[in-house]
Amino acid sequence: MAGESIIRVEGVWKRYGLPLMPIVREGWHRLRGAFGFPGEAPPILPWALREVSFEVRAGETLGLIGRNGAGKSTLLKILAGVSPPSAGQVWIDGTLFPMIELNAGIHMELTGRENVYLLGAVMGLSREEVTQRMGDIEGFCELGEWFDRPVRMYSSGMQVRLGFGVGLFVNADVLLMDEVMGVGDVNFYNKCLMHLEDVRSRGRCILFVSHNLFRVRRLCDRVVVLDRGEVKYVGRTEEGIQVYEEILRAAVGGGRGAGRFYDLVGATLVSASLRDMQGGVIETVVQGEPVDLDFTFRLAEKIEILSVHVMVESVEGVLVIWDLVDLERLLAGDNHFLLRWSEIRLKPGVYAVSFDISTGPFRKKGFHHHGVLSMRVAGPKADGGVYQPHSDFRLLEHRPLVVDPAAGGPPPAVSADRPDGGETGTASCAVGGGACAAS
Amino acid sequence: MSDSSGVSFGQTRRRGYCQTGTRGNGPRRFAELARALVAREFKGMYRRSILGPAWAFLQPLAYMVVFTFLRGVLDIPSEGVPYALFTFSALVPWTFFSNAISRCAPSVAANGSILKKISVPREVFPVAAVITSMIDLLIASVILAGMMLWFQTPVGWTLLWIPLLVLMTVFLALGMGLGLAAVGTYKHDVIYGIPFLMQFWLLASPVMYPASEVPEQWRSFFDLNPMAGIIEGFRNVLIRGTAPDTEMLLVSLTVTLLVWGLAWPLFRSVSQYFADVL
Numbered sequence: 001m002a003g004e005s006i007i008r009v010e011g012v013w014k015r016y017g018l019p020l021m022p023i024v025r026e027g028w029h030r031l032r033g034a035f036g037f038p039g040e041a042p043p044i045l046p047w048a049l050r051e052v053s054f055e056v057r058a059g060e061t062l063g064l065i066g067r068n069g070a071g072k073s074t075l076l077k078i079l080a081g082v083s084p085p086s087a088g089q090v091w092i093d094g095t096l097f098p099m100i101e102l103n104a105g106i107h108m109e110l111t112g113r114e115n116v117y118l119l120g121a122v123m124g125l126s127r128e129e130v131t132q133r134m135g136d137i138e139g140f141c142e143l144g145e146w147f148d149r150p151v152r153m154y155s156s157g158m159q160v161r162l163g164f165g166v167g168l169f170v171n172a173d174v175l176l177m178d179e180v181m182g183v184g185d186v187n188f189y190n191k192c193l194m195h196l197e198d199v200r201s202r203g204r205c206i207l208f209v210s211h212n213l214f215r216v217r218r219l220c221d222r223v224v225v226l227d228r229g230e231v232k233y234v235g236r237t238e239e240g241i242q243v244y245e246e247i248l249r250a251a252v253g254g255g256r257g258a259g260r261f262y263d264l265v266g267a268t269l270v271s272a273s274l275r276d277m278q279g280g281v282i283e284t285v286v287q288g289e290p291v292d293l294d295f296t297f298r299l300a301e302k303i304e305i306l307s308v309h310v311m312v313e314s315v316e317g318v319l320v321i322w323d324l325v326d327l328e329r330l331l332a333g334d335n336h337f338l339l340r341w342s343e344i345r346l347k348p349g350v351y352a353v354s355f356d357i358s359t360g361p362f363r364k365k366g367f368h369h370h371g372v373l374s375m376r377v378a379g380p381k382a383d384g385g386v387y388q389p390h391s392d393f394r395l396l397e398h399r400p401l402v403v404d405p406a407a408g409g410p411p412p413a414v415s416a417d418r419p420d421g422g423e424t425g426t427a428s429c430a431v432g433g434g435a436c437a438a439s
Numbered sequence: 440m441s442d443s444s445g446v447s448f449g450q451t452r453r454r455g456y457c458q459t460g461t462r463g464n465g466p467r468r469f470a471e472l473a474r475a476l477v478a479r480e481f482k483g484m485y486r487r488s489i490l491g492p493a494w495a496f497l498q499p500l501a502y503m504v505v506f507t508f509l510r511g512v513l514d515i516p517s518e519g520v521p522y523a524l525f526t527f528s529a530l531v532p533w534t535f536f537s538n539a540i541s542r543c544a545p546s547v548a549a550n551g552s553i554l555k556k557i558s559v560p561r562e563v564f565p566v567a568a569v570i571t572s573m574i575d576l577l578i579a580s581v582i583l584a585g586m587m588l589w590f591q592t593p594v595g596w597t598l599l600w601i602p603l604l605v606l607m608t609v610f611l612a613l614g615m616g617l618g619l620a621a622v623g624t625y626k627h628d629v630i631y632g633i634p635f636l637m638q639f640w641l642l643a644s645p646v647m648y649p650a651s652e653v654p655e656q657w658r659s660f661f662d663l664n665p666m667a668g669i670i671e672g673f674r675n676v677l678i679r680g681t682a683p684d685t686e687m688l689l690v691s692l693t694v695t696l697l698v699w700g701l702a703w704p705l706f707r708s709v710s711q712y713f714a715d716v717l
Contacts, residue, residue, distance in 0.1 A: 016715045017712075017715065018625075018709065018712055077555070077714060078456070080556070080557060080558055081456055081458060081558035082554065082555060082556065082557065082558055082714040083711075083712070083714045083715050084456060084711050084712070085455075085456065089455045089456075089457070090455070090456045090457065091457050091458075092457070092458040094458075095458075096458060096558075097557075098556055098557055100556050101552060101555075101556050104552040104553045104555075104556045104557070105479075105550060105552055105553040107479045107482075107483040108483075109482070109483045109486040109487055110479060110482055110483055110486070114478070114479075114482065117475055117478070118475045118476075118478070118479050120475075121471045121472045121474070121475030121476075122472065122475070122553055122557060122559070123557065124468060124557075125471075126467070126471050127471060127474070127475075150486075
């Protein structure tokens with residue numbers, strides 16, 4: 001795995017705009033000043049990237065995560081050689097192919113087949129190479145008769161398939177990917193993933209940009225976390241994702257008051273806090289410990305037949321806890337609630353707590369406040385999953401394979417061994433199967 | 440592979456981009472890409488039109504009709520040649536020149552999606568634009584040849600000048616196109632101004648009238664127009680059966696070289712930042 005560096009980025013800085021323009025503007029500004037017409041100082045664009053350094057090694061998939069405007073696209077552009085860095089160096093050993101906007105340059109009036117030739121040329125395939133692979137590409141795109149119809153009649157998913165179909169047949173040592181698989185149905189998506197696994201196993205390296213943390217987890221060995229043009233973290237995926245989650249949390253103003261909000265019943269959330277069993281306010285819950293959620297709703301008037309909901313979401317937006325209490329009525333004034341979770345068994349990370357009131361027998365929308373609190377769960381590191389039950393996971397026993405000298409043939413099949421060692425066999429099989437599906 | 444990378448890793452340049460893979464550029468890739476772009480432009484342009492490639496000669500034909508009418512008003516001499524042929528023989532190269540420039544200037548902006556995504560030689564877009572216009576030139580030339588047959592124009596060995604004249608037009612158009620694309624990608628005023636510029640230039644070139652009709656006191660100024668020498672050259676070899684005026688051609692050549700001397704370095708230097716502004 002730890003092969004030689006394929007990509008090496010050293011101290012890259014980037015600022016948009018022509019390099020001479022600030023000097024020209026500054027000169028003009030001074031000239032005006034000298035003649036007694038001082039104007040406003042010329043605006044200088046901020047740095048899009050600051051001192052970015054990292055390496056990608058052979059066979060590795062590196063994830064690039066960060067908020068919108070963190071500099072991910074800029075970095076990809078620099079790596080693709082499309083945009084020059086303002087300072088710093090980029091080395092790429094071998095050929096590079098950006099799998100970004102794969103249908104760039106497509107002409108709407110041309111047919112799929114004609115566009116494949118164009119896309120091939122753009123991506124660096126020769127006409128003969130495209131002709132040779134046309135059958136494969138046609139098969140991969142699954143467009144059928146639409147392949148010979150103008151692309152303007154295609155749905156957006158079909159256009160994406162066309163581009164992706166050509167892109168997969170480009171041989172390159174480095175692939176840059178930016179959420180290309182956003183469109184397409186599940187079958188096609190799985191097909192793409194299969195091909196990516198294939199690409200990865202051929203010892204090339206991939207740089208993967210995504211907002212989908214689930215996909216990053218699934219595909220990436222390591223991640224680079226970017227924020228405001230600076231590298232915040234380089235290293236293991238799971239830790240990187242935690243760093244990213246914290247950046248996200250910090251960005252929504254410490255988690256309080258910045259979320260989605262509506263109120264149709266005259267309710268106000270006066271206070272909300274997490275408390276330990278002694279009643280002290282806490283922010284971090286230790287995995288496996290109990291925690292109280294203490295909150296008060298102030299009502300302007302009485303509500304009949306309602307339910308109060310508490311929701312806990314992970315950073316990816318997965319709803320992990322949904323608790324509710326049904327009430328006959330809630331009177332005007334302050335209503336103090338307590339929700340006790342006797343055991344928090346969530347994967348360590350930061351979670352958002354939201355509150356919701358729905359009214360009437362049909363649970364009409366009443367009140368909603370998203371991300372009121374953030375709940376940090378502390379505990380042993382986990383690479384995936386959401387829920388971590390108490391577990392005891394170990395190897396029970398080991399048995400060498402029995403070679404039958406009389407038969408002289410290959411050792412007996414594992415299945416023959418299974419009935420007596422049943423539990424170990426099925427357990428390891430299930431784990432193996434799970435790992436297969438998860439990788 | 441590792442050796443070459445080891446060497447380059449050791450270098451200490453202040454800024455740089457280095458990719459050891461060579462698939463990215465090179466003349467072969469340039470040719471493949473230019474060919475695909477030309478195919479896209481040519482097929483895409485006429486696919487939804489009824490007249491299709493006929494548009495290649497309809498434009499000079501329309502100008503010919505207008506000029507023939509104007510001639511009745513302005514009394515322009517045509518040196519004993521049917522005026523329609525006289526002006527059409529100039530309109531065909533002119534239309535090529537004008538279309539090539541009009542296509543070149545916005546070509547970079549139009550292909551922004553490619554430029555922003557993948558590292559390609561930037562010159563390929565203006566070059567493809569000029570080649571696309573050459574297809575139109577070819578179609579229009581067939582009509583011109585038909586017209587020459589119809590009027591039974593005597594032709595001779597002077598026709599051998601045509602490749603050189605076409606080449607000079609190509610280089611002038613490409614030079615102008617590179618310069619206009621370089622600036623036009625940043626400031627679109629340049630692109631918006633082109634139709635006007637080409638109209639003006641058409642009237643300042645000996646398309647509607649022979650160069651000999653230009654008043655003497657303006658002649659030296661008039662000759663600075665690089666298209667004057669080229670168009671007169673076309674007319675000389677096509678309908679007058681004489682060699683082009685070498686002095687005028689040399690002026691054209693000099694101006695072309697000047698244009699390239701300015702436009703090419705300009706294009707090279709700003710082209711690396713195209714992806715930043717598109």
